[in-house]
Amino acid sequence: MAQQQADATAQTAPPVVEQAVGEQAAVDERPARSQREIRLVMVGLVITMLLAMLDNLIVGTAMPTIVGDLGGADHLSWVVTSYTLATAAATPIWGKLGDLYGRKGTFLTSIVIFLVGSALSGLAQTMNEMIAFRALQGLGAGGLMVGVMSIMGALVSPRERGKYQGMFAAVMALATVGGPLLGGFITDHFSWHWIFYINLPLGAVALAAVTITLHLPKVRSTARIDYAGAALLTTGITSLVLITTWGGTQYAWGSKHIIGLAVLAAAALIGFCYVEQRAEEPMLPLKLFRNRDFSMVSIIGFIVGFSMFGAVAFLPQYQQIVQGASATNSGLLLMPMMFGMLVVSLVVGQTVTRTGKYRIFPIIGTTLMGGGSLLLSTLGTDTTRFTSACYMAALGAGMGFLMQITMLVAQNSVELKDMGVASSTATLFRTIGGSFGVALFGAIYTHQITATLTARLGAQAAAAGGDSNQITPTKLKGMKAPVQDAFHHAVSNGIHSVFLWGAGITVIAIVASLFLRGAPLRGAGQPAESSLESAAI
Template identity: 35%
Template sequence: MSEFAQTASASKTKRPLVLAALVISMFMAAIEGTIVATAMPNIVGDLGGFSVYSWVFSAFLLMQAVTTLIYGKLSDLFGRKPIFLIGVVIFLTGSLLCGLATTMTMLVVFRVVQGLGAGAVQPIVTTIVGDMYTVEERSKIQGYLASVWGISSVVGPLLGGFIVRFSDWAWIFWMNIPLGIIGMIGVIIFFHEDVTKEKKSIDYLGSSLFFIAISALIVVLVQGGAAWAWTSPQILTLIGVFIIGALLFIWQETKATAPMMPLGIWNNKLITIANLATLTSGMMMIGLSSFLPTYVQAVMGYSAIVAGFTLCTMSIGWPISATIAGHLVLKIGFRPTAILGGIALGIGGLLFVFLDPDKGPVYAGISSFVVGVGMGLSSTTFIVSIQGSVDWKTRGVATSLNMFMRIIGSALGAAVLGGVLNMRMNQLMQDSVGAGSDIIDSSSTNALLDETMRSRLPENALVQLQDSLSTALHAVYIGLFAIGLITFALTLFFPKIERK
């Protein structure tokens, strides 16, 4: 579809009303991650099945990761509107079924359905914004979308706790239904687009190979070092499936008439650098989200509420800086704004290297806020510049590819930094055994996260455990700083964009 045709259809579109519908839809998908985490203890208490606890989250992440890019390509072929509506319908169907689940296994299966729909929501919403607004307007609107994620990170845990306290946990899923319906109605009525009536060529084989390869990779990253050893037959087999599937996918994309992911998109230096920096910043974000609450609770000895505060500051810094980035790219340009984001990520990582129990949660919260500032400056700059560097026919897949890189970065970061933590803790455990102490083991480390069990520990055992966990998490934060430096280095290679 030509840019002229897109502009013509945009004249019929009620942009403020469509934006409101998109924000509601984005909030629906964004809050799902944080609200479920709060309710999980109640869900496990009701359904049992603690052994598959992690798969309630992993199943959702897996399906979101493997479908994001596919939905992006389909939106380029058939238009944003039908693909968005299909995604929301699938998401709402999964939400309804999740609330009706009677076993943990059923819940995991229904979370797969929910993730299958969620893969369409964020990338298509962002792509529609790219279609409706000019580059100057996009920079500001992306700040609003980033605010949705920040607000959901703060509101999600509170709302989840409120629902399980005064109602049935099923409503954490069922509350999506009215939100999704409102979002769909707004897009159906007020969003108009003209899609050329030509025969569409769908890359079924490429999509299937991508699905298989990325599914194998995500399972490796989720299960490796946790449920299965890295050298186990299961992990080695899945790694083989990923490598073979990825090679066949690349081969197929060079042959396909309308490839699912046009490989030529990687020839664009701007897109390549932005996606690589998004991958590493995604690793940094998940490392902070996963391990900072543990440090504040287990090492510093504060409550879960205080731990949540230290993490919420990142969610506050992100939307604020994303909004500021919208103005900065117009004043100083994309490259300087991206570099500022890289600097903030590097500084944030460095602050965590110097984190110790004596500095307290306020220092941890400030450090988290600085990382959020870096995420907001860089992510907004990347997505707006990517959308401005491609035409309508590739904007969907280009936008989705950037989202996909963040998801893969999160999964990769959790695996790598989790591996660093486990390796350091195992080393400390072996050292304690060698020194004739049996205080430190995996079960006693878990006691640090339970206030009742922690209070029963002898004073010398408590101090030794906290020191050991602090040492292990310090290694994680060094890794976090290294990832921040890599992200900063990548922003230095971000090309200068001549504003038209």
């Protein structure tokens, strides 16, 4: 009882002092800020979010040109993998460093590292240089999204956060649709080097805006950095990302390389759990998962990443090959899904701000996401574009109920001193979910493509048809009618299996959403509940 009274006093007291790690007497509170101050900070945060979201989407469009200039097509996958690995491994570390040493300083540092990596990537002369510089860029990128979300958590109470997080959903939708188009435009009319250089002026504006407008209390730490935990977590995450990147493509799922990585990942993560239970200031406090809401939204976030990245990766295949859409407009093909996600996210954010209640939204979102996946599994060779657009809008609406709510609930479940860790953990689960989704769906999709082509054309004829992943509408037009028909059915069957599996996996998220307690969102001036006392199971 005494501790609860102390917490309440700390939340309502005028002075603003962030808790010094390792000291019990420090105050842990969120300062009151004017709407104008928050909006000014939002400028830098939104631009930074745009940088983080746009990068991979722009680069993906330019990769054929980059490989043509630099050579080394056999190392193409590593340009993406090096960035993804560095981002995933750095994400939880940036979150913890922000909690230990101050969010503003670590956030600015991550932006600078990202911009240095961008400039060097634009100057790369060989594929090896490109891979190395992309890894450096990814190291900084790991702190961008975490920094944005944790700073938002430090500035705005959970109750008020919904109306601001709608802007981030808009940025995500804009980046997903505009990224591929912008990458193609820059590559065609300027040079692929500029897809990296364009980050520099945007990053400079973000740096200036955050430096000038963001004022957070300084943090002094007496705790030691958990180097062992960081090393083990990085090893485990790296192994998992490599498994999802290489499995079924570069190496067979049952190969010694994939099995070895799985053993290494399991050993590293088990060792990580052991170390974290004994660390003075753990890199990722396992006690957070004793909070039922935090654990459930981590599972939901994983499934959201799983479904979203799977949809983005495979829906354009169907639209281009089966429905004959132009590859140039592939980004626009996802507009119904992104529009549904954006509109719902904005409405949900405003509703949460007005009512302070959110529990029903994850339930609706996971159910709608599963229903949208089930509808998309019915796509066939004769499905109209309007029908498929409606199905995509349903899936996007389901994601709109979840995209910001998962981060909001994760942050509401912890104390302010753990805001960075909570933000990085939520981001990490979504990232790993996306990696697993693309890998699993890719294996299912490829299997169905091969099986259908073999059934319709025979083994030799199917092999002569070429790599289905490189079939374009233009190439299909030059093939005979039976071959075109076989490819149309093959892609349709692949999409059917991908989204049917997606609907089944979404059931896990539906169950997790039902177990959410729906703890009240803290408003300005309200005390933060202890992460253990508020939701211990």
